[in-house]
Amino acid sequence: MNPMMKAVRLHAFGGPDVLRYEEAPRPALSHGDVLVRVHAVGLNPPDWYLRDGYRSLPPEWRPEPAFPLILGSDVSGVVAAVAEGVEGFAVGDAVYALVRFPGEVMKGSGAYAEYVSVPASELAHKPSTIDHVHAAGAPMSLLTAWQFLIEPGHQQPNPFQPFAHVPVPLEGKTVLINGAAGGVGHLAVQLATWRGAHVIAVASRRSEALLRDLGADQFLDRAGIAPEEVVRDADLVLDTVGGAESGRFLRSLKRGGALFPVYPLGFAGHQEAAERGITVSTAQVRSSGEQLAQAAALLADGTLRVVVDSIFPLADAARAHERAARGGIQGKIVLDVA
């Protein structure tokens, strides 16, 4: 039997109280895997979707339970061992990753633990100037923003639509980002700014100063006049809130523009989009060590900044999920494991 470690495991689906901090076997490594001693874990919505048994999603998305399972896909840590077939990583390297996503989305990628096994292809060296807590906040949110706005970076089929997602050029364009203070949103604001877009950020009033500091040119309070009543002729809307309401942004786009709902389920505006000459496109984020390596340079030189909403010890993962359920997340919730 493998040596033991501390982990937060699920033995049943349910609310935050099903997250149990306990002993678990350390993961075994397969060919091409790296064992990472986890220092910090970034939280993402799929963590609470899976904890809950995907009850908020359509039945065909619901997982077959294979308990106990370990949630979590975003890690920053230090290489503890490497299996055969691994090149480019050695014991002691500081690394970060989006682990096995979407491959293990229904089983849990195993990050809420002291150790996790990660395919080397999904790992990158941690940006040298930021700590593990900030690095752990980046992978899923940053790769989502990157794959929607900059480059998908893979040829896998798109589970949400019959065609590949294609980002649009951002230089000199007007880009509205809804949910701009959240995990995906705050990094999307910075990527679009870096690529030379004029960025309109929509979020709660308390995030205005933060978002202007991150590069937003214009700020709209989501509790004020509806953004679709104010904004006209935008080139692109990245709607990180998405869902059934996303179609309202079609009014804010020029003919030839694009709407990217990051949460695409329930979107009902396809006919109106066709009439208005607007492309609607979405995608599912995928693990990519290569893209995290590119982004590491931008995180290291401060072009991109991970904002940390709150930090909880691994043993208090249930409290971290309660924090998430209260909403209004500013940046990332992170578990400190070290």
Ligand SMILES: NC(=O)c1ccc[n+]([C@@H]2O[C@H](COP(=O)([O-])OP(=O)(O)OC[C@H]3O[C@@H](n4cnc5c(N)ncnc54)[C@H](OP(=O)(O)O)[C@@H]3O)[C@@H](O)[C@H]2O)c1
């Ligand atoms: N397609 C993919 O592969 C992919 C990848 C990652 C995430 N997602 C999905 O994308 C969504 C966002 O993920 P995330 O990690 O960024 O979540 P998050 O960190 O919870 O951020 C969501 C943000 O939206 C804001 N918000 C909530 N309701 C709003 C509304 N009606 N109008 C404007 N802002 C609103 C919240 O702040 P305020 O309440 O303060 O405004 C919060 O800052 C989730 O549904 C997630 O499942 C999809």
